[in-house]
Amino acid sequence: MPSKRTDILLCCGSECVSAGSLKIKAKLLEELKKQDIAEEVNIIETGCMGPCDSGPVMMVYPEGIFYRNISIDDVSELVEEHLIKGRPLTRLMMRDINDKVFTKVKEIPFYKKQIKVALENCGYIDPEKIEEYIAFGGYEAIGKILIENSPQETIDIVSKSGLRGRGGAGYPTGEKWQFCYDQQSEEKYVICNADEGDPGSFIDRSILEGDPHRVLEGMMLAAYAIGAKKGYFYIRAEYPLAICRIKKAISLAYEYGLLGKNIFETEFCFEAEVRTGAGAFVCGEETALIASIEGRRGFPNSKPPYPAKSGLWTSPTVVNNVETLANFSAIFNKGAEWFASMGTESSKGTKVFALSGDVKNTGLVEVPMGVTMRELVYEIGGGIPDGKSFKAVQLGGPSGGCLTSDHLDTKIDYESLKAVGTMLGSGGVIVMNEDNCMVNLAKFFLEFSLEESCGKCTPCRVGLKQMYEIMERITSGAGKQGDIEELEQLGKNICELSLCGLGQSAPNPVLSTIRYFRHEYESHINEKNCPTKVCSHLMHYLIDTDKCNGCGLCSIKCPVDCIPGNREEKYNINQEDCVKCGNCMEACPESAINKISGIGFIPEDDSDSIYG
Amino acid sequence: MYEKIFNKYSPEKENLIYILHDIQDANPQNFISEDAVQKVSEYLKISISHIYGVLTFYSMYSTKPRGKNVIRLCEAPPCFLKGSERILKNLCKILNVKVGGTTSDGLFTVELCACLGICGNAPVMMINEDVYGDLTDEKVEKIITEIKGRA
């Protein structure tokens, strides 16, 4: 095949196709033929490039120029100017707010916003080959530090970088190391916390699976800094592949002399081992994690003493998150100043986010701290699919809170998020569209925390149960006046009185949805109405008799025989007997059955007698 | 069978969690029997009640016999948003079991679990150590048929 001089990448994602990209392609082919350069140019249809609201879009290589909002009438000019005369058509190029013309693809927000530090090698190297990690500069940082820097200097570099722990609490890593370094003890330990259990987060898994040596090198740097000779990876048992990859990485590192005695011919000796959990979310809490490694039930302990003072087998122990560890080699290779130059005043560097839920591009993205929610959800995440609109995001999983469309321009960093009542957490971003009931969702998160509570302290064990019961009754139509206030009071108490972070943050999803979606709670309680038709007790199915053709299929599928009718008089649902299974709606060939909010009949006044 | 597992680990309390994992995996019915607990207690010299405390604390252990294949469907919010409830309903229907139950042929047990960390491909389930994402009713049926075929 003769080689082509130009590649045109035409976005044929569904948005661009609906905006006419296929017609553009036909026209392009026609123009190329007319100019007799069809042989020299390759037209490639690509999947969605992201900036869907500017479609149709295309990219021209080798120049890497991005065109947007192309119409059929632009095509001949574009071919003539760009491909024949070699002059990019500025009129159609992407512009930023200052009307500066973007040129290179890397400058476009969708691609430009991402800066990969922790994820640098993920998806590029073979995680099972130590040589590939080394080829990309691996183990250079630990080698240089061991030879050139003292432990105190190592700690100072990390302090200067401004790195804060990525495991949720955001504690400054340098300070934690310093505290542990200052302890006098023969034995010290480093633990890598890979218990990642926050629903919606899969960052640590991806890093361990994709670049295990980076995490191992990070652990070695931490160990050298605090004076530890032994390290443990605590990985949840649900991540078999991550366990397997890190075990392989450890054994290769031993083979290469990177673990063991006198590493790089220095005094530094270090051993690493893997420990696994057995399915308990609370084991992510550092004191519970330590208990679990020691072979006990994973009950948290009250702090202080902090693990940095008295941790594993009562020795000083640094517990660091996977992503935290994955940042170290880059900090030492490129310098603390480089790291601190990214991010905001109090939150330095980059953070990995896991996008899930109702967003087009689910997956992992790494951006500097301080980008806005809008950039994350719309520019990088590609917005909300299926033509739905944005309702909220849940940040920080079951310990965080929700943000609404009013907060889309909030900066994502530790302080700004705290100010609006949520937290960065581990980086899970769950996007929700208009169809989601916030009350139901909050109940869901609460149920998670309730199930995962270890039960050691009363506020968490009993208080969460009480909150859950109230949420149950609100979503099942038996909510009472005063329930919202009671939830708020209980939540506040649990936050203040619980022993560990699980209890202290478990009420957050309820408290923040009350704060921003109080009207939804009120509809559920006062009007017995779930506005989004999610809570089955507060919605009903209704047959549109104009559309009903009298086939009776719904009646056959109904498990409780509550759809009487016949061909002439059409069918009707007996609301009081309906169990809301939805079978009838699925069965109806005419789509005559709809979900309607509210309960659809006037109940006999017995709800109080059940819950009274 | 216990001897072989015990030989892998020194008789120290910190190995309890791993010994229990191995015993459960080695049991064709995927659970930890009273007999096993007794043996572990003798080997590690720790009380039976301590072992039961640990067993019941961690959700991955079962003290009741289970199917040859344990299906764990994620019920966490990101999967819920993408329709895990519906998948569960259908799964239970095609296997004719309730959540927590085992099929009459002893092939499958259906369980619910917390996030499996594959939320970008929700809804998700894990069968033994294999993960399956972007589940649809059709996909689930295909996977089940395939495993049945292998049995």
Added chain:
Amino acid sequence: MKTLDDLRKIRKKAQQEMKLRESNNRIKIVISMGTSGIAMGAREVMKAILDEVSNRNLTDVLVTQTGEKGLSSMEPVIDVIEEGKQTVTYGNITTEKARKIIAEHIVNGKVVNDFVITVQS
């Protein structure tokens, strides 16, 4: 390995080996084998690719693996890397699509446009 110099020697050598030109391989196929990829069928895709490569006796093709690129919604993802050409990333790959990519892209040098996510130099 003992010293930093040893490390750098290994690095040089590894870098050389990763370049296709220096080896006997004309083209490299990299499959994203993280849990997300596997959950979406990356193992089957890998098998299909290895199968095609051996059936067609393609001796100059190297098949390897990597972790996740973060594109969960487009898994399974594969890269086709050729010296001096742009790297093509394909997404939402099935075994059939993988076989088609081998036939058209690897054997005949024609990028299978329908499955491309991005092209990078």
